[in-house]
Amino acid sequence: VATERIITLLTDFGTHDTFVGVMKGVILGIAPAVRIVDLTHAVPAQDVHAAAYHLATAVPYFPEATIHVAVVDPGVGSERHALAVETPRAVFVAPDNGVLSRALDLAPPRRIVRIENTEFMLPRVSTTFHGRDIFAPAAAHLAAGVPLSELGPEIADLVLLSPDAPRVAKDRRIRGRVQHIDRFGNLVTNIPAGVLPPGPCRITAGAAAVDGLSPSYAAAGRGSTVALVGSHGFLEIAVRDGSAAKTLDVHIGDGVNVDPLPPG
């Protein structure tokens, strides 16, 4: 028995309207057996950077050949292109606005196609809801076996966001920033575990300074601030049983520094 394809949905549509439900209706009308998984629909409206973060951190946990649909689309109705992108691990369907940037860092595109074949769109394409009219049908047709090349012409390039890497100096001082704040108020930085200094270090964010990394949230006393490597592999700053974002008054984009401490 063939395993059914999975389609994931990542949007800024929220769940107060039926936007997401309608996309699922369109998908199931075309590919009735597909499995649909919501990544999140709470991306801040039109925030392509946040969507790119969410997509990249989720993709590694899905089976190969999963089709990821990411619709955060400030340019809907403009001349921006609609893309289908194949990598060795996954397929992506999204507007050409950089939302795939971080996910493609994990595995570069093998093929990029501009979705232009109206045969694989809804009969009437609105100028305001391409999630329903273009992206959902494209993903569903791919899941149903339509080859990527049928969707439109292959192209060479796509829009990429500028890299969001921290600056790491020769003396291992790191200048990064908060790239995401999660539901618990934990500050997820853009500093991957791999660049952290091997020895003792001081982590600074806003008014808070923490010496050393904790193995887990639970290792800290209630209410104390800890730095640790979070579940997605980035340096994270947390307040045990509280919100680091609120307690430390730190926001997305704020600077986070890591400075090696003299041993002893």
Place this chain on the structure above:
Amino acid sequence: VATERIITLLTDFGTHDTFVGVMKGVILGIAPAVRIVDLTHAVPAQDVHAAAYHLATAVPYFPEATIHVAVVDPGVGSERHALAVETPRAVFVAPDNGVLSRALDLAPPRRIVRIENTEFMLPRVSTTFHGRDIFAPAAAHLAAGVPLSELGPEIADLVLLSPDAPRVAKDRRIRGRVQHIDRFGNLVTNIPAGVLPPGPCRITAGAAAVDGLSPSYAAAGRGSTVALVGSHGFLEIAVRDGSAAKTLDVHIGDGVNVDPLPPG
């Protein structure tokens, strides 16, 4: 291979409790292979009008024979009836309170049945949660192949909300209203594209006046107010990269006028 039936759920139950999850447990216990899609559970509490809008705008995007369950039910536990309604396109399971009004404008009922057969309800029917005890089991039994007529006696009429159409004068002046505000703050009016004047016009909502229709959100400058035909086919007023509802201080029910402009 037969395609599995789809059941959609539209409620005002929110997602902070397990109400919706429990309905799904009941459904899967009766019809294990059915596909369940959430339309939205964020209908304002007991707002039958809002639910009617959401249902009607979502239904056209689902495959034929989809079973739509709409539980916004201020009268739960009273004498209001529980209905199963068949149209040429779909099946509806809902309280008899008008929630189906707009959806049935699209395709009139072929058969209306009052759900009374306790064989197709949970063994114990509460007075406060018919979504779980009556509507979910009815939908699941229909999906599993029980004929509509088994659920109870056929009836001739159901409760309908008064029509929500704009007034269109002979000189094509239109007096409509805001029927929905979406997650982005866009004002969805009750004015269908089909009644808009063919020539130049002025659209007025609160303090805002816009001349002419834009092809898309993206066609407007950042922060400017635009009028356009939205994805559901109604006149919509939006603020590019902002919330029209907040910027213009307009609420659901507020008037929206369309007045033809003298050419040139």
Place this chain on the structure above:
Amino acid sequence: VATERIITLLTDFGTHDTFVGVMKGVILGIAPAVRIVDLTHAVPAQDVHAAAYHLATAVPYFPEATIHVAVVDPGVGSERHALAVETPRAVFVAPDNGVLSRALDLAPPRRIVRIENTEFMLPRVSTTFHGRDIFAPAAAHLAAGVPLSELGPEIADLVLLSPDAPRVAKDRRIRGRVQHIDRFGNLVTNIPAGVLPPGPCRITAGAAAVDGLSPSYAAAGRGSTVALVGSHGFLEIAVRDGSAAKTLDVHIGDGVNVDPLPPG
């Protein structure tokens, strides 16, 4: 045709991040045909008591052999154990922190296993997201047919919350408390219908006193306060077409009294 196993998810992860979506990706990678149902992800952060309530009230509505995953886990990364528990009705996968307490009141455990076999975890186990790295894979492997005993050693005991039963005096005066407030603002007490006095009684919560039980919300006049047996079988206090929590200024944990009234 074998019916596919159901896995339910109950967490405090919210839906603003991709935590839940990622757990589903992990599950479908291991058990592609499983059906996944969200109970709720809006449990207040780290509130094990609330999670225990939600789980216990939802479990009876799911088919036998459903696998319930409950991840409200203030101790993630500490020495607390990860459990898989089998009862005659269901299977539970959860941290050993009491979250299963109320559900196990319904059907006592037949077997308790400490999840320790790394073969059934993700290759890399973080210290902050066991939902993804331990609980989701364990549930998926169980759904795919791995016997409970393979996950780790059988143990005799698990952490249980102290019972949350009301005090019922010989004269049938009841001293209970509010254990949950639902999305409509209804106050769900910890007083099961079975202990209510057979005759007339007065229900008191905060400043409000109600004489007698109503059959349903709809039986009361708009804006009036009613007491009734709610859909989960507990005494509930509601305000018709309003929020009892707001109107009466009552919070979770506040006392609720039931006092028999002299007949006549």
